[in-house]
Amino acid sequence: MSASAITVIGSVAFDTLETPAGRADDELGGAATHFAVAASFFAPVSLVAPVGDDFPPAARDYLLSRGIDCSGLETRPGKTFRWHGRYHEDMNKRDTLHLDLGVFAGFTPSIGDAAKRAPYVFLGTIDPALQANVLEQVGRPRLVGLDTMTHWIAEARKPLEALLSRVDLLLINDEEARQLAEESNLVKAARRILALGAKRVLVKRGEYGAILFSPDSVFAVPAFPLEVVFDPTGAGDTFAGGLMGWLAASGADDEAALRRGIVYGTVLASFVVEDFGGRRMRSLTREHIEQRYRQFVALTQF
Amino acid sequence: MSASAITVIGSVAFDTLETPAGRADDELGGAATHFAVAASFFAPVSLVAPVGDDFPPAARDYLLSRGIDCSGLETRPGKTFRWHGRYHEDMNKRDTLHLDLGVFAGFTPSIGDAAKRAPYVFLGTIDPALQANVLEQVGRPRLVGLDTMTHWIAEARKPLEALLSRVDLLLINDEEARQLAEESNLVKAARRILALGAKRVLVKRGEYGAILFSPDSVFAVPAFPLEVVFDPTGAGDTFAGGLMGWLAASGADDEAALRRGIVYGTVLASFVVEDFGGRRMRSLTREHIEQRYRQFVALTQF
Numbered sequence: 001m002s003a004s005a006i007t008v009i010g011s012v013a014f015d016t017l018e019t020p021a022g023r024a025d026d027e028l029g030g031a032a033t034h035f036a037v038a039a040s041f042f043a044p045v046s047l048v049a050p051v052g053d054d055f056p057p058a059a060r061d062y063l064l065s066r067g068i069d070c071s072g073l074e075t076r077p078g079k080t081f082r083w084h085g086r087y088h089e090d091m092n093k094r095d096t097l098h099l100d101l102g103v104f105a106g107f108t109p110s111i112g113d114a115a116k117r118a119p120y121v122f123l124g125t126i127d128p129a130l131q132a133n134v135l136e137q138v139g140r141p142r143l144v145g146l147d148t149m150t151h152w153i154a155e156a157r158k159p160l161e162a163l164l165s166r167v168d169l170l171l172i173n174d175e176e177a178r179q180l181a182e183e184s185n186l187v188k189a190a191r192r193i194l195a196l197g198a199k200r201v202l203v204k205r206g207e208y209g210a211i212l213f214s215p216d217s218v219f220a221v222p223a224f225p226l227e228v229v230f231d232p233t234g235a236g237d238t239f240a241g242g243l244m245g246w247l248a249a250s251g252a253d254d255e256a257a258l259r260r261g262i263v264y265g266t267v268l269a270s271f272v273v274e275d276f277g278g279r280r281m282r283s284l285t286r287e288h289i290e291q292r293y294r295q296f297v298a299l300t301q302f
Numbered sequence: 303m304s305a306s307a308i309t310v311i312g313s314v315a316f317d318t319l320e321t322p323a324g325r326a327d328d329e330l331g332g333a334a335t336h337f338a339v340a341a342s343f344f345a346p347v348s349l350v351a352p353v354g355d356d357f358p359p360a361a362r363d364y365l366l367s368r369g370i371d372c373s374g375l376e377t378r379p380g381k382t383f384r385w386h387g388r389y390h391e392d393m394n395k396r397d398t399l400h401l402d403l404g405v406f407a408g409f410t411p412s413i414g415d416a417a418k419r420a421p422y423v424f425l426g427t428i429d430p431a432l433q434a435n436v437l438e439q440v441g442r443p444r445l446v447g448l449d450t451m452t453h454w455i456a457e458a459r460k461p462l463e464a465l466l467s468r469v470d471l472l473l474i475n476d477e478e479a480r481q482l483a484e485e486s487n488l489v490k491a492a493r494r495i496l497a498l499g500a501k502r503v504l505v506k507r508g509e510y511g512a513i514l515f516s517p518d519s520v521f522a523v524p525a526f527p528l529e530v531v532f533d534p535t536g537a538g539d540t541f542a543g544g545l546m547g548w549l550a551a552s553g554a555d556d557e558a559a560l561r562r563g564i565v566y567g568t569v570l571a572s573f574v575v576e577d578f579g580g581r582r583m584r585s586l587t588r589e590h591i592e593q594r595y596r597q598f599v600a601l602t603q604f
Binding site: 205220225259298 | 489513565
C-alpha cells in the first residue's frame, strides 16, 4: 500500500447528541474520525483507532469512500466507544450524560507500515505515554501535531511535558493552555509552553477563532460568524484536520503555510457545526470549501 | 471657534480602580473622556459633558493639551461623576463598589455651535431620550455613532429602538446585542438590529476582538493578544474613539474606511489597558500607534 500523507491516531466513536436544535442518535464521531474526514478533503489519510465488533460496515465504507486508509482501524472484541452529550442553550457548555470507552479503554496503537511513513502525524487526545509510544514507532515525521485535554494535564503532567520537545504543533484550547502553563494570561501561557519545548502552540478558542504562537510571531484569526450552529461536536477536531490536511497537501510547514492552513481549518470547522456530528461533511465538496475560503478573506481583509 | 471634526457626548468621571495589578485612586475617566482622548490622536474633538465644581484645572488642562475643545465641558454646582470598581482575577468580571453620578444625574446636553457643526457625532451611553435630543440639536451629521448599555435596553427599549434608524453605527458589546435583539445567536442578533434601522452594528467582544455587521458584508478582527492587561477600564470607549477619530481624519464612512478604523480602534484599545485608566495615553505618540498598526497587519495576514 502506498504511504499516506497524514496519519492520525485517536478515537472513533458513536455519539448521541442533544443540542438546542434537536437530537441525533449513534452518529459516527470521535476525534480521529472528524480529523480524518476533514483532512481527506486535501490529502490521503491513515486512520489508526480501535473499534468494537459492533462497528458497522457502512461506517467503514464511508471512511473508505473518502479515500481514508482504514488498515489501522483495528476491530477488537467488545463495543465501540460511545458518548452521549447534551449541549446547553449556550453551546459552549455541555454535559456528558453517558460515556462508555468500550475497546478504546485498552487501546495501544500499533502503527502499520503505510501509516508509519506519513510525513504529517497527528496524535489525538490519548494517554501521553501512548502518544510517546506512537512517536517511537513513526520515527521522524516532518511535522508532529498533538492534542491533549485537561484530564491528561492534571493526571499525566510529567509524561506530557516530556513529549513537548518532540511536538511541532501543540493544538489545545484556551482552558488547556492556561492549565498546562499554570498561567491565566493566554500570551504568557503560550510563551511558557514554547519554553517547555513545543515548537508552536495553536490555541483554539471556539467561536472566537484561534491564535498561533511561534517563537517569533503570533497569528490570530476570528472564527467564521455563523447564523446557525446546529451542533458544535467535532469542530475542534475538524479544524485540526483541515489545517493538517492543507499542510500535507502543500508539503510545507512554514509560517505562511500554517496561517493558510489555519484558515482552511476554520473553514472546515464552520461547515461541520451546520448539522449533527459529521453529517455536513458527507455533502461537502472542495468547491464549497474554496468558496467559503474566499468569503473568509472578504470577512477579514482591511 | 472653528468646527471640530468629531463631537462626543457622554460622561467625564473620576475612577478608583482596583485590578489584580494594584489600585489607583481618582483617575480621570468616563466614557466620553476615553473616547475623546483616543480620537484626538487623529482629529479635533469637541467634548460635551458635565463636570462638578470639584473638577480640577489640571484635568481640563490635560484635555486642552490634546487639542480637545472643552467649551462643552460644562461646570455645574456639585460633584463630578465618581466610580469605584474592582476587577476579578478574570478581568472580564468586575464589581462596582461605589457609584456617585453627581452632576451627571441631571445632565441635559446643550450642544454649542462648534460642536454642532462636527460631521462625526458619537452619542455615549446616556438616556436614549437625551441622545434623541442631541440628534435634534446637531441636525444632519455625516455619521452618527451610538453606544448604549443593558440598563437602557431594559428600561427604555422603545425610545432606543426609535433612535436606531438615525444611527449609522451602533457600537455595543455581545451581551447588549443579544439583549437588544432578544436573540442568542450573535449573527442573527445583528441582523435583527439592522432590521430595526441601524445602518451598521459593530459588536465589541473585548479580548476576542470585534465584528462589524453591515447589510451586505461582515468584517471580523481579533483583538491584539496582550501579555499584560493592567486595567481594562475604558478599552471599549478608547476603541470607539480610535475608530471615529480615524474616520473623521480620513473624511470617509465607507466599508474600507470603517475596517481600517476598526483596526486603529483595536490598536488604541491595546494601549489603554497597559496602565490604570487613561494613563498610558499620556505618553502615547502617533508613531507608537502606527508601529502597532503594522504589528496588527503582521498578526492577521495570511
